[in-house]
Amino acid sequence: QKEVEQNSGPLSVPEGAIASLNCTYSDRGSQSFFWYRQYSGKSPELIMSIYSNGDKEDGRFTAQLNKASQYVSLLIRDSQPSDSATYLCAVPFLDSNYQLIWGAGTKLIIKP
Amino acid sequence: DGGITQSPKYLFRKEGQNVTLSCEQNLNHDAMYWYRQDPGQGLRLIYYSQIVNDFQKGDIAEGYSVSREKKESFPLTVTSAQKNPTAFYLCASSYVHQETQYFGPGTRLLVL
Numbered sequence: 734q735k736e737v738e739q740n741s742g743p744l745s746v747p748e749g750a751i752a753s754l755n756c757t758y759s760d761r762g763s764q765s766f767f768w769y770r771q772y773s774g775k776s777p778e779l780i781m782s783i784y785s786n787g788d789k790e791d792g793r794f795t796a797q798l799n800k801a802s803q804y805v806s807l808l809i810r811d812s813q814p815s816d817s818a819t820y821l822c823a824v825p826f827l828d829s830n831y832q833l834i835w836g837a838g839t840k841l842i843i844k845p
Numbered sequence: 846d847g848g849i850t851q852s853p854k855y856l857f858r859k860e861g862q863n864v865t866l867s868c869e870q871n872l873n874h875d876a877m878y879w880y881r882q883d884p885g886q887g888l889r890l891i892y893y894s895q896i897v898n899d900f901q902k903g904d905i906a907e908g909y910s911v912s913r914e915k916k917e918s919f920p921l922t923v924t925s926a927q928k929n930p931t932a933f934y935l936c937a938s939s940y941v942h943q944e945t946q947y948f949g950p951g952t953r954l955l956v957l
Contacts, residue, residue, distance in 0.1 A: 737887070741885070767945065767946075775950070776935055777935070779945055779946075779947070782945055830901075832890055832893070833888075835889075836887050837886050837887045838887060
């Protein structure tokens, strides 16, 4: 069964703190992982992609991947009110011709 | 300016009516996708196309049809067989299948 799991939230974080978003996936053969941000009523936009175990940093965002645990996370440092959105995790599944399977998303609220 | 356009932004369907959603991209991407998003759920794949004149069904293709006569265009028809069409419809494209997908602004379909 194709599964990408995320905590639906909402996750409430004070402004300036670190927000931690988590995602688990069921396909051990997956090789690439994507984080998208979606503001209410808008389409998803790519935040980060990660392909190798470990950390990948881009500005205030850090993606962390652990393939052995089938776990990928997104950290947002110095959280801003403009980071308030739903964050979607997407993973291409080998047994579905690499079709992207999407988590339901975690709603993040940054409190000023 | 390169990007993906979708029209209309809002679409109203009457019972028994077929409606067509437009998706155009000028990114020179080979692959194009149609997703459906319902409140609180992840994106679900309706159809995708990797090259012109070829397309494959996704997980929820019943009640929908597509065509890919030009590289730039991938219209989606919601037929009268789709009994619960109210949703947010998202078109995406990528250079090749498996790579990062970029989204259009979406079409919100409502039933009268």
